Amino acid sequence: MKQEDNWIFALKADELDNGEKKPLLIEGNKVLVLKVGDDFFAMSNKCPHMECPLSKGTLEQYVIKCPCHDWRFDVREGKFLDAEEIRVPIYETKVMEEGVFVNLSMEGAGK
């Protein structure tokens, strides 16, 4: 299957305001969709430390803080701010016809 065939509808663009996030189950994957400014981001909802749900953490600008032990990640690249070799898988997003789509087959800048 070509990568462009793998875009999956996640939510309507007007479901999230700036600074909001929403956990979703997309094809069996726990995905967290976030909006910062006008941009949408998608990442695994499992913290790489002990798999706490990042959806219960706090989002400030581009940084999400895990609710369990306060590890902080940049939502754009998935990097753990204290050790960049640790990352949360992130996924490409795009907005089409007022829907936000996620491509689980394309990990974004987190690679």
Ligand code: FES
């Ligand atoms: S589980 Fe996220 S910091 Fe420990």
